[in-house]
Amino acid sequence: MTLKRSPTGLYLPDGGFHSFSESAQRKALTGSAIATRRTATGPGTGFALDLSVLPNPDPVLRKLGKNMQVYRDLRTDAHVGGCVRRRKASVRGMKTGLNRNQAQSRVAKSVESLLGDLNMERILGEALDAPLYGYQPLEVMWGRVGGLIVPVDVVGKPPEWFAFDAENRLRFMSREAGRLGELVDERKFLLPRQDPSYENPYGEPDLARTFWATKFKQGGMDFWFRFLEKYGTPWLVGKQPRSSDDEATEKLLDVLEQMIQDAVAVIPDDASITIVEAAGKxxxxxxxxxxxxxxxxxxxxxxxGQNQTTEAETNHASATAGQDVTDDIRDADAGIACAAINQLISWTVDLNWGGEAPVYSMWSEDEVNQVMAKRDEHLAKAGARLTPQYFARAYKLQEGDLLPPAAVPTTPVGEVSGAVAFAEPQDIPDYADTVAPALAALGQATVDAWVARIRGVVNKAASLAELPNALVAEFAELNDADLVHAMTLALSCAQLVGRAEVADGE
Structure with missing residues (x-):
C-alpha cells in the first residue's frame, strides 16, 4: 500500500493520520528559550514600538516615560519591600494540593509527580509578582521525559520585554521581529495577570498605587533630616567685641566649627561662646x-489591605492582627497563582493524554475547619453521633480540650474492677427513620425544579418528535450542586453510622 500525502499530514498504512503541524509544534515547544536578554528589545532599548502594539496605560509609567524598573526600585524601600514579602508569605503559608476531579488516576499521579520535580516555591513566588506589576510572563521550558512532553522548568521573565497587540495577544519584543514583536506560542508562556480587561490587557499593578506615597515619604525624609540637622542639635553662638575685624570673626567661626566636631576650643579672653537650644520646634x-x-x-x-501596624494609636492586639494580609487580598493572589498552575497542568494533560485534568488548589487551615464545622453541624442535626476522638482528630484539639461525654443517669447493675456499670439507654430511635426525611428535604427542592422544567418543555413542544431535542437543549447545563450536597451528606452519615455500629459490636 502506498502512502497518501496531504497538505497537513500523512496517512499511515494502518489507517492512522500523522499531523505535520502537530510535530512541528511539539518540536518548537521543546526548543531553547525564546525570551533572553540577548534578544530582548522594547522600551529603553532604542526601538520605537509600532502603533499596532498597545502601550501600557499605567498612569505612573506613562507620566514618567519609564518601564517596570521603576517599580522594582520601589521594592528596595524598607516598608514597601517588607509589605511585599509579607504578602507573598501569606500565600506561601496556605495549604496546597491536587484534586483528581474527573481525571484518570494515572494522569493525576503523573501530574503530581511532575509538579514535585518543579521548584514550586520559586514558581509561585514569580507568579505572585503579577499583582505587583499587573502582569508577569512565565516562560515554560518543555522537554521529553519518559516519552512524555512535560514542563521541566518555568521561569519568570521581565514584563517590559513583552507587549500586547491590538488583539490583546502577548508579543515578545525581540530584536529579530522588529517593531511589532514576535507573537508567542500560546503554550510557551503562562500569563498570570491582575484584573486584565479588553481596554487594559496589562492588568492593574498594585505597586502603582504605592509609587507616589513612597516618593513623597522619601522626600519628606530628606526634609526631616535637614530639619533635624538644623534644629536637632544646640547652636553655638560666639560673642566678641564690636571692634573686632572680619579676620577675627572668621577665626572665631572656625573655632566654633571645630568645637562642634571636637567639643574643645580656644578663644580670646575678651570673646565668649554660649549654647542656645532650639526651643519651640x-x-x-x-x-x-x-x-x-x-x-x-x-x-x-x-x-x-490595612494600616493598623503603622498607626501610633493602635493597641498591641490590633497591631498584631494588622501584621497579616487581609483574607480577600491573600485569596485573590492565590487565585491568580492557581490559575497559572492549572493552565500549565491543562496543557500538559492535553499534549500527552487528553481528557479531564486534575485541579491544583490552595486553601487556608481556617477555611477547612469552617467547612468541616458546617458539615458536622448538618450531620449532628441529621442524627449522627460524633465521638470526642473524631473531634480531636479532625480539629487537632489537644488532650483535655474536650470534656468526657456525660454519663446516662440509670440504675447501676453491678461493678466491674471497681467501676460502676450503667444500663444502656432505652428507646433510641432508628437512625434511618431519623435521617431519611432530612436528606429527602435537602434534595427535594432540586428535583422539584427539574420536574418543573421538564413540564415546561413538554407543554411548549409542538410535536412528540421535537421533545427529545428540546429536553437535551434544556438540560445542556445542569446545576446539580444541591443534590450532590445532599448525597454527600447521606454517604457521610452512612459511613459514620457503619463505623459506630462496628465500634459498638466490638
Missing part, C-alpha cells in the same frame, strides 16, 4: 512625623 518635628506615618499607611493599605 517640637511641634514642627511632629508635623514631619505625621506626614511620614500617613505615607506609610497609604502603602500598607495598597499592599496589605
Amino acid at each position: 517640637a511641634g514642627s518635628a511632629e508635623v514631619y512625623r505625621e506626614f511620614l506615618t500617613h505615607m506609610r499607611s497609604e502603602v500598607s493599605i495598597a499592599l496589605l
